[in-house]
Amino acid sequence: SQQGEEDPQALSIQEGENATMNCSYKTSINNLQWYRQNSGRGLVHLILIRSNEREKHSGRLRVTLDTSKKSSSLLITASRAADTASYFCATDANDMRFGAGTRLTVKP
Amino acid sequence: GAVVSQHPSRVICKSGTSVKIECRSLDFQATTMFWYRQFPKQSLMLMATSNEGSKATYEQGVEKDKFLINHASLTLSTLTVTSAHPEDSSFYICSAIDRPIYNEQFFGPGTRLTVL
Numbered sequence: 321s322q323q324g325e326e327d328p329q330a331l332s333i334q335e336g337e338n339a340t341m342n343c344s345y346k347t348s349i350n351n352l353q354w355y356r357q358n359s360g361r362g363l364v365h366l367i368l369i370r371s372n373e374r375e376k377h378s379g380r381l382r383v384t385l386d387t388s389k390k391s392s393s394l395l396i397t398a399s400r401a402a403d404t405a406s407y408f409c410a411t412d413a414n415d416m417r418f419g420a421g422t423r424l425t426v427k428p
Numbered sequence: 429g430a431v432v433s434q435h436p437s438r439v440i441c442k443s444g445t446s447v448k449i450e451c452r453s454l455d456f457q458a459t460t461m462f463w464y465r466q467f468p469k470q471s472l473m474l475m476a477t478s479n480e481g482s483k484a485t486y487e488q489g490v491e492k493d494k495f496l497i498n499h500a501s502l503t504l505s506t507l508t509v510t511s512a513h514p515e516d517s518s519f520y521i522c523s524a525i526d527r528p529i530y531n532e533q534f535f536g537p538g539t540r541l542t543v544l
Contacts (some may be wrong), residue, residue, distance in 0.1 A: 355535075365535070 326409055326422040334427050339396040341422040343409030344389075352385060354394050356405045357421070366394075366407075401428040432524050434536035439520055441512055442544055449507045449539045451522030456534075457502035458524030463495075466519040466538075478505045512543040 327342045345352065366385045369376045369385045369392065376383045382395040398404055406421040431454040441447050451461055463475045476497050478484040484497035494516075496508040505524075509516055523535040 326338045326407065330423045330425070332425040333368065333399055335399060335401055337399055337426075339399050339403070339424055339426070341394045341407050341424070343392045343394070345392075345411045346390065347411075349387075349411045351411075352383075352392050353410050354381075354383060354392075355408045355410065357408065358405045374393055374403075396424075397422075401426050432458075432522065432534045432536040434503045434520075434522055434539050436539060438540045438541045438542075440544065443513050444511055446458045447509045447512055447541060448522060449509075449520055449522075449541075451507070451524070453503045453524045453534070456524075458505075459502065461499055461505040462513050462523045462525075463497060463505075463507050464523070465520040466521065475507075507539065513540070514543045517541055517543045 325344050327344070331339055331341065333339055343352070343354075349371055351368050351370045353368045356366055358364075358365050367376060367378045367381055367383050369383050371387055372384070374385060376385075380397045380399075382397070383392060384395075385392045394407060394409070402403060404424060404426045406423045408421045432450045433454055435450045435452075439447055439449075451463075453461075459480055461478045463478065465473055465475055467473075474487050475490045475495060476486045476492075478482045478497050478499040480499045481500050482499075484492070484499065486492045486495075494510055496510060497505065498508075499505040505522060507520060507522070519538050519540050521536060521538045525534075
């Protein structure tokens, strides 16, 4: 079964715009992580947010976590063509399970 | 951050042969390692959870006799694809958890298996 489920499945924006992706999960967690995956490449860890945190920043990334709604969002500000990739959230419930991912396309 | 390596990064084999993929945690002890596979344009799929010193737990639909997992030490897990067939061609990714560091997961770079 999948623990994290990203929304939308696909997102296409222009360079410079902001991109927001959402993730929902089902059970209690210790932390939630966001990853990116370029086509044919391994996953790259972006950011981890713990269950007692509500918001976290890393460069152009902003992650929020709402444990009452069991949801998280990833905001990429001032997007670049190089941000084109698939983005996954994963939760920790004794193991890590991924959703289907959001495929982000940033057009130059 | 912690590093997980996989070997080989790419392998091409003939149908019917067996292929072993190694996953190593280089600077930490991984009590738990996971194996994923990813078909083109599809999401990662968890295949099995491997705990050091015990039998792997396979996800539903994954044949344990087909995909042999061994986690003999805290730094090494191996996935052996036995009697590989073209439909086994996929991208295989391992990951490892270092429990003392708050369950953060570290991924290997992946192994691309092509079965001719």
